[in-house]
Amino acid sequence: MDADLAIVGAGPAGMAAAIEAQRLGLTSVLLDEQPRVGGQIYRNIGRPSLADPGILGPDYDAGRSLADAFADSGCRYLPNTQVWQIESDARVYYSHQGRAASLQARQVMIANGAQERPFPIPGWTLPGVMTAGAAQILLKSPGLAADGAVFAGCGPLLYLVVWQYLQAGIKVKALLDTTPAANYRRALGALDGALHGAGYLWKGLTLLRDIRAAGIPFVRGVTELAAHDEDGVLSRVTYRAGGRQHQLDTEQLFLHQGVVPNVNLAMASGCEHHWHEPQLCWQPLLDAWGQSSQPHIRIIGDGGGIGGAVAAALKGRLAVQQLAHTLGRQTQADRDHHARSLRRQLRRETAFRRFIDLLYRPSDALRLPAQDEVLGCRCEEVSLGDIRRAVSQGCMGPNQLKSFTRCGMGPCQGRQCGLIVSELMARLQGQEVEQGGYYRLRAPVKPLTLDELSSLDLPPEPVLRE
Numbered sequence: 001m002d003a004d005l006a007i008v009g010a011g012p013a014g015m016a017a018a019i020e021a022q023r024l025g026l027t028s029v030l031l032d033e034q035p036r037v038g039g040q041i042y043r044n045i046g047r048p049s050l051a052d053p054g055i056l057g058p059d060y061d062a063g064r065s066l067a068d069a070f071a072d073s074g075c076r077y078l079p080n081t082q083v084w085q086i087e088s089d090a091r092v093y094y095s096h097q098g099r100a101a102s103l104q105a106r107q108v109m110i111a112n113g114a115q116e117r118p119f120p121i122p123g124w125t126l127p128g129v130m131t132a133g134a135a136q137i138l139l140k141s142p143g144l145a146a147d148g149a150v151f152a153g154c155g156p157l158l159y160l161v162v163w164q165y166l167q168a169g170i171k172v173k174a175l176l177d178t179t180p181a182a183n184y185r186r187a188l189g190a191l192d193g194a195l196h197g198a199g200y201l202w203k204g205l206t207l208l209r210d211i212r213a214a215g216i217p218f219v220r221g222v223t224e225l226a227a228h229d230e231d232g233v234l235s236r237v238t239y240r241a242g243g244r245q246h247q248l249d250t251e252q253l254f255l256h257q258g259v260v261p262n263v264n265l266a267m268a269s270g271c272e273h274h275w276h277e278p279q280l281c282w283q284p285l286l287d288a289w290g291q292s293s294q295p296h297i298r299i300i301g302d303g304g305g306i307g308g309a310v311a312a313a314l315k316g317r318l319a320v321q322q323l324a325h326t327l328g329r330q331t332q333a334d335r336d337h338h339a340r341s342l343r344r345q346l347r348r349e350t351a352f353r354r355f356i357d358l359l360y361r362p363s364d365a366l367r368l369p370a371q372d373e374v375l376g377c378r379c380e381e382v383s384l385g386d387i388r389r390a391v392s393q394g395c396m397g398p399n400q401l402k403s404f405t406r407c408g409m410g411p412c413q414g415r416q417c418g419l420i421v422s423e424l425m426a427r428l429q430g431q432e433v434e435q436g437g438y439y440r441l442r443a444p445v446k447p448l449t450l451d452e453l454s455s456l457d458l459p460p461e462p463v464l465r466e
């Protein structure tokens with residue numbers, strides 16, 4: 001046995017789980033694709049590229065203490081490592097430095113976080129069009145930024161990245177807000193929860209105040225959006241607001257309309273998922289301790305449901321509390337004693353979530369645009385019109401769509417088109433998204449070369465005894 005616990009993902013949930021596991025006497029190993037811990041939100045926290053990391057704000061800097069505690073925890077750490085399969089006996093297969101290997105754990109925790117929701121507008125595949133998360137990664141890692149960019153969409157991350165650009169002295173051409181007007185009325189019904197998260201509400205208002213004070217054009221009520229090219233490269237953005245069409249010349253457009261759980265590894269490992277209507281995404285079926293439908297897998301952090309960095313860390317610690325009890329490292333009384341405080345904190349952190357989900361629910365027109373020429377599957381260049389035609393020809397679901405169009409069969413394994421396909425096909429067939437389902441995912445969940453696979457030392461076959 002290589003470890004009691006294998007953790008996949010070194011964001012706040014993974015780091016917190018590793019720290020808690022080591023404290024409770026569990027041997028753990030943490031595997032992560034990035035060269036350093038931090039995940040997306042605390043990316044590069046141990047070695048900031050910016051001369052003044054304060055540009056990224058206090059929430060980013062809060063990850064430093066977590067990263068330091070992880071470094072002191074004694075957990076075995078494998079950076080630059082891609083996990084591509086988890087077996088039913090908790091054996092984890094991964095690639096590191098061009099070679100494949102495996103390790104045997106008693107339990108696995110998937111903490112691979114969230115990804116940005118696809119934003120399929122006309123021209124979203126043009127060079128020069130990226131996500132707001134990508135803009136933030138560039139700022140956090142190599143310390144790069146795009147001067148004169150247009151930011152478009154809705155959600156807290158969008159405003160945060162614009163604010164970070166502002167702190168770095170980078171000019172932003174415009175912020176185009178696509179939040180539907182009706183969402184403000186709906187969100188009022190969840191204002192009591194928002195008041196429990198008054199700190200987050202104040203942070204959001206502060207970001208918007210600073211953006212407006214800086215004179216960045218802030219256009220509300222954007223209902224249509226498209227990117228246009230000149231010689232194959234983004235040259236302008238058109239949008240509709242206030243009943244009129246508008247145009248902005250730009251070479252860089254950053255899109256964002258929320259984040260969703262990264263489900264591919266969990267789905268390929270056999271964990272059951274369901275359609276979560278409030279957040280318009282697939283989520284794993286979990287108990288209060290993060291236990292999935294697979295007895296050897298727990299799912300922690302935003303991969304189990306979007307809640308933010310602090311909530312992700314709390315979920316990681318709670319899952320380890322239960323695991324330590326299951327493995328006989330602490331009594332149920334000790335587990336409950338430690339979990340009580342963690343659950344109180346988690347309730348406070350997640351009280352704000354319903355307000356956010358209602359306010360920043362992306363519009364139907366920008367999730368599933370009417371234009372047939374818009375690409376749904378970027379990898380295989382399958383348009384929304386291709387998907388609609390496949391359904392009209394009798395295609396019954398996302399998996400059959402692969403045979404009709406190859407949609408979802410590219411290198412990203414459906415990460416960019418899966419939600420689009422699930423929602424669009426369900427709508428065309430007049431059924432709930434849950435009925436239509438999602439792609440059937442199988443290992444390896446990341447591209448794997450034959451050279452890597454051939455380097456794998458397979459575990460010995462079990463000895464059969466009479």
